[in-house]
Amino acid sequence: MEFLETLINGLSIGGTYAMIALGYTMVYGIAKMLNFAHGDVIMVGGYTIYVILAQTGYPFLGLAAAILFCVLLGVAVEKVAYKPLRGASPLAVLITAIGVSYLLQSSAQMIFGSAPKMVTLVHINSINIGALQIEGHVVVTLISSFVIMLLLTLFVKYTKVGRAMIAVSEDKGAAQLMGINSNAIITLTFAIGSALAAVAGFFMLLKSPSLTNTMGAMPGIKAFTAAVIGGIGSIPGAMVGGILIGIIEAFSLKSAAIAPYTNAIEFLILIVILLVRPSGILGKKRREKV
Amino acid sequence: MKNFKLSHYLNYIVIAIVGIVFTLLSFTGNVKSLYLLMLENILIAVLLSVSLSIVVGFLGELSLGHAGFMCVGAYLGGKASVLLEGVLGNTLINVIVSMLIGGIIAAIFGAIIGLPALRLRGDYLAIVTLAFGEIVRSIFMNSSKTSFGGSFGLSTPRYDKDYLFIVGFVVVLICLAVVQNMMRSKHGRAITAIRDSEIAAKATGINVTKYKLIVFTVSSFFAGVAGVLYSFTQYNVQSTNFSYNYSIEILVMVVLGGMGSINGSIIAATLITFLDVKLQTVLTGDLAVLQDFLYAIILIVIVIYNNAPGLKNFREGYNLNVLFDKISSRKNNPANIQDDEASWHRVPSKIQIDEVLSTKIQRDPTASIKPDKEGK
Amino acid sequence: MSNTVLKIENLGITFGGLKAVQHLNLEIKEKQLYGLVGPNGAGKTTVFNMLTGVYKPTEGKFFLNGENLTGKGQEFINHKGIARTFQNIRLFNNMTVIRNVLVGLHYQPEFKCGFFTSMFRLPRHFKVEKAMRERAKEILRIVGLEEERNILSCNLPYGKQRKLEIARALATNPKLLLLDEPAAGMNPQETAELMDIVRHIRDEYNITILLIEHDMKFVSGLCDEVTVLNFGTVLAQGNTKEALNDPEVIKAYIGE
Numbered sequence: 001m002e003f004l005e006t007l008i009n010g011l012s013i014g015g016t017y018a019m020i021a022l023g024y025t026m027v028y029g030i031a032k033m034l035n036f037a038h039g040d041v042i043m044v045g046g047y048t049i050y051v052i053l054a055q056t057g058y059p060f061l062g063l064a065a066a067i068l069f070c071v072l073l074g075v076a077v078e079k080v081a082y083k084p085l086r087g088a089s090p091l092a093v094l095i096t097a098i099g100v101s102y103l104l105q106s107s108a109q110m111i112f113g114s115a116p117k118m119v120t121l122v123h124i125n126s127i128n129i130g131a132l133q134i135e136g137h138v139v140v141t142l143i144s145s146f147v148i149m150l151l152l153t154l155f156v157k158y159t160k161v162g163r164a165m166i167a168v169s170e171d172k173g174a175a176q177l178m179g180i181n182s183n184a185i186i187t188l189t190f191a192i193g194s195a196l197a198a199v200a201g202f203f204m205l206l207k208s209p210s211l212t213n214t215m216g217a218m219p220g221i222k223a224f225t226a227a228v229i230g231g232i233g234s235i236p237g238a239m240v241g242g243i244l245i246g247i248i249e250a251f252s253l254k255s256a257a258i259a260p261y262t263n264a265i266e267f268l269i270l271i272v273i274l275l276v277r278p279s280g281i282l283g284k285k286r287r288e289k290v
Numbered sequence: 291m292k293n294f295k296l297s298h299y300l301n302y303i304v305i306a307i308v309g310i311v312f313t314l315l316s317f318t319g320n321v322k323s324l325y326l327l328m329l330e331n332i333l334i335a336v337l338l339s340v341s342l343s344i345v346v347g348f349l350g351e352l353s354l355g356h357a358g359f360m361c362v363g364a365y366l367g368g369k370a371s372v373l374l375e376g377v378l379g380n381t382l383i384n385v386i387v388s389m390l391i392g393g394i395i396a397a398i399f400g401a402i403i404g405l406p407a408l409r410l411r412g413d414y415l416a417i418v419t420l421a422f423g424e425i426v427r428s429i430f431m432n433s434s435k436t437s438f439g440g441s442f443g444l445s446t447p448r449y450d451k452d453y454l455f456i457v458g459f460v461v462v463l464i465c466l467a468v469v470q471n472m473m474r475s476k477h478g479r480a481i482t483a484i485r486d487s488e489i490a491a492k493a494t495g496i497n498v499t500k501y502k503l504i505v506f507t508v509s510s511f512f513a514g515v516a517g518v519l520y521s522f523t524q525y526n527v528q529s530t531n532f533s534y535n536y537s538i539e540i541l542v543m544v545v546l547g548g549m550g551s552i553n554g555s556i557i558a559a560t561l562i563t564f565l566d567v568k569l570q571t572v573l574t575g576d577l578a579v580l581q582d583f584l585y586a587i588i589l590i591v592i593v594i595y596n597n598a599p600g601l602k603n604f605r606e607g608y609n610l611n612v613l614f615d616k617i618s619s620r621k622n623n624p625a626n627i628q629d630d631e632a633s634w635h636r637v638p639s640k641i642q643i644d645e646v647l648s649t650k651i652q653r654d655p656t657a658s659i660k661p662d663k664e665g666k
Numbered sequence: 667m668s669n670t671v672l673k674i675e676n677l678g679i680t681f682g683g684l685k686a687v688q689h690l691n692l693e694i695k696e697k698q699l700y701g702l703v704g705p706n707g708a709g710k711t712t713v714f715n716m717l718t719g720v721y722k723p724t725e726g727k728f729f730l731n732g733e734n735l736t737g738k739g740q741e742f743i744n745h746k747g748i749a750r751t752f753q754n755i756r757l758f759n760n761m762t763v764i765r766n767v768l769v770g771l772h773y774q775p776e777f778k779c780g781f782f783t784s785m786f787r788l789p790r791h792f793k794v795e796k797a798m799r800e801r802a803k804e805i806l807r808i809v810g811l812e813e814e815r816n817i818l819s820c821n822l823p824y825g826k827q828r829k830l831e832i833a834r835a836l837a838t839n840p841k842l843l844l845l846d847e848p849a850a851g852m853n854p855q856e857t858a859e860l861m862d863i864v865r866h867i868r869d870e871y872n873i874t875i876l877l878i879e880h881d882m883k884f885v886s887g888l889c890d891e892v893t894v895l896n897f898g899t900v901l902a903q904g905n906t907k908e909a910l911n912d913p914e915v916i917k918a919y920i921g922e
Contacts, residue, residue, distance in 0.1 A: 028413075033413075034416070034417070081590055084594050084599075084600055084601070085593070085597055085598055086599070091346075091350065091352055091412065092593050092596075092597035094413055094416060095541070095589065095593050096589075096590050098538055098589070099586050099587075100586070100590060102586035103583065103587060103590065105582070106579045106580075106582040106583035106586060109579040110579050114579070221420065221421075224417060225417070225421070228414070228417065260428065261428060261429075261432060263425075263428055264425040264428040264429065267422075267424055267425050271418055271421055271422070274406060274409075274410055274417075274418055275406055275409065278409060278414065
């Protein structure tokens with residue numbers, strides 16, 4: 001039973017990571033950049049929920065506001081910081097993204113201070129199935145994240161815009177020649193990624209109500225790890241990678257001896273995967289043209 | 291000597307003079323211990339930024355694990371000095387031996403991290419180095435109390451407050467000599483060739499593997515030495531100080547200084563550390579973050595200014611160079627630029643940060659027809 | 667009868683399921699100027715990539731002066747004596763012209779200078795640097811870039827960038843030089859100059875040259891023998907005039 005509980009916990013943590021990883025992987029696939037600031041969008045979402053919750057008392061209004069605000073933020077960051085650098089060296093873009101991450105963290109600290117804020121969203125009762133006891137937030141996170149992932153997959157596969165996104169990620173130039181507005185697609189990708197990050201922020205607050213300006217940093221890096229493990233640029237890959245990382249985390253936190261090394265283990269897996277199979281589990285191998 | 295170029299040795303001279311001045315002041319008891327601590331911090335920052343700049347500025351790879359190498363040095367060198375204290379009677383010998391131990395072990399880690407660098411590029415490598423730094427930190431954090439102190443931190447001997455900075459100056463000068471001599475030789479040329487085009491470098495017969503390993507080893511060696519030095523300035527070494535945020539802070543110094551410019555790195559490291567210490571008393575509480583906020587903005591603005599393809603014309607029309615020309619009405623005849631100056635002084639890099647400062651070189655109007663780099 | 671420099675035996679490579687090049691047999695004699703032509707996508711650059719170790723051939727072998735170099739690393743192959751230029755120019759953009767050539771001289775035995783020799787600034791370091799500079803100037807003189815030696819290579823006009831690539835390749839002291847579309851983007855006058863340079867290199871330095879080119883005037887003016895590739899297979903081979911006038915070849919270029 002304990003094994004099953006841990007597994008379900010892992011799936012739920014994994015669902016959250018997968019949502020964040022999707023943002024990384026989509027942006028990487030389409031804009032060919034590592035959006036280092038993506039993790040901090042989660043944090044911005046968290047603070048938005050906090051503010052709205054304090055003002056109105058409705059957590060779901062907070063979620064809606066967070067999604068809206070994060071989308072605006074994501075798009076604004078893309079337009080102001082990343083768009084001018086399109087065509088510049090990847091190193092420059094990455095450093096700018098690091099700058100944006102720093103900017104978001106320090107802005108949040110200036111506005112809200114460094115002391116953690118407690119955000120109690122909603123209390124969901126635990127569910128008992130026989131001897132199996134699962135915490136309420138785990139169930140909510142698990143189900144919602146899987147539904148969102150399913151919707152996203154359907155969106156990308158079966159809508160015109162979704163297919164345009166795939167086209168741009170395959171070959172931006174060719175997609176443009178086919179009449180696809182690649183700038184609009186990139187903006188849309190940032191918007192979707194940021195919305196997912198806001199939702200992930202909501203889930204994270206459900207799990208632990210403490211909110212700080214660096215709450216998104218570590219999950220962000222872990223989610224990137226997940227995206228890489230799954231094969232960066234691949235949407236199903238991000239989901240698989242996210243869930244994998246979640247399960248690993250749940251099981252390693254369970255054992256007292258390994259728990260302090262949880263992060264180290266996850267990063268070690270990242271390094272090993274990158275060395276053995278840099279394209280990840282589901283990623284495609286890319287060859288540099290000579 | 292015929293080949294003697296003062297400009298090549300100017301930075302040594304300046305640093306040596308500053309070191310001597312402070313030594314004299316310290317001997318006569320004219321420097322407050324607060325300033326000595328600041329000086330120590332500046333020297334550590336200079337070591338870190340110069341050693342990172344060879345990876346980022348010259349090899350063109352992004353490392354986000356520099357604090358990890360420093361962490362290795364701080365813990366192992368610090369531990370070594372504790373253990374050696376009883377064995378070696380002389381403090382100075384202990385300091386030197388510990389620094390070597392910390393530096394060499396960090397260098398071994400650097401070589402190990404350099405191995406993935408042979409297969410991975412850009413973003414992936416950045417993430418691997420970041421992961422490495424975090425792994426190292428978590429290992430030390432969870433170590434037992436008797437080995438490295440775990441979450442209590444490692445207690446280290448705080449060496450002589452008054453004169454430790456002299457060791458720091460010597461180490462900085464050695465680091466500078468190693469890095470500059472390396473970069474001003476055929477080996478440095480090979481390294482910058484790898485940065486500009488790895489494929490072409492290989493086709494030209496450059497042993498890319500060897501040079502990447504050399505760069506990572508040298509860079510992490512000095513990061514390790516900086517870590518050991520850091521452990522000497524503290525009573526207690528805490529693993530939380532070596533998080534990737536610190537790596538990013540070092541990266542900020544390198545970027546602000548101008549990628550591929552060693553002197554720039556030195557100046558930026560000095561300036562940032564100085565401001566850090568100075569502003570600590572001014573900006574207290576949550577205001578302290580204002581500093582990070584400003585660094586973030588400066589970082590973004592500088593990188594965009596120097597790299598945005600759309601700002602190319604603007605960059606060429608308005609930069610410090612043009613300003614200098616206006617002030618001194620100096621005529622910059624491209625024919626007079628000696629190769630050595632044009633290429634070494636401010637080595638332009640992938641990230642042409644230092645275009646702001648670089649020697650103006652004639653632009654051929656016909657050069658605009660350039661092939662698409664990524665295209666076929 | 668002069669010696670065979672490059673011998674290719676049944677060389678082929680498959681990407682995924684695509685046979686990019688197959689059953690390529692070639693023999694190039696010393697000091698020969700040999701052409702590799704064919705429509706776009708015929709696999710010419712892929713052949714170069716195999717010969718320089720960028721791709722590992724999936725079948726067949728090739729020999730340089732009798733030594734099997736199949737599947738060896740890029741650096742190794744270069745040290746053995748195959749140098750190349752790139753179709754899409756790959757210079758060291760942030761270096762001056764002369765430095766590009768100096769990088770090419772890096773592994774020449776006479777300029778050997780260990781890492782620590784440079785680090786400790788031993789006399790040998792200065793001697794070597796000076797000698798390298800002299801040699802680099804000499805090589806730049808051959809391609810006519812001596813005057814521009816202190817300009818950043820990215821600021822050179824297109825045609826000169828191509829010449830600099832040749833100079834850099836030449837600096838590695840190759841036995842076999844592979845030129846990938848050396849005349850692309852050049853005006854007729856530059857092309858004529860380039861033909862002279864290529865001939866000069868061959869004659870003065872005893873270098874065998876294999877080149878890819880779309881400019882048929884250039885090919886027929888320089889090469890005595892060619893191989894025509896189409897869809898990865900050899901369409902015609904042998905005497906330049908005959909091969910280029912082969913009806914199959916004309917069909918491949920112009921269509922039915």
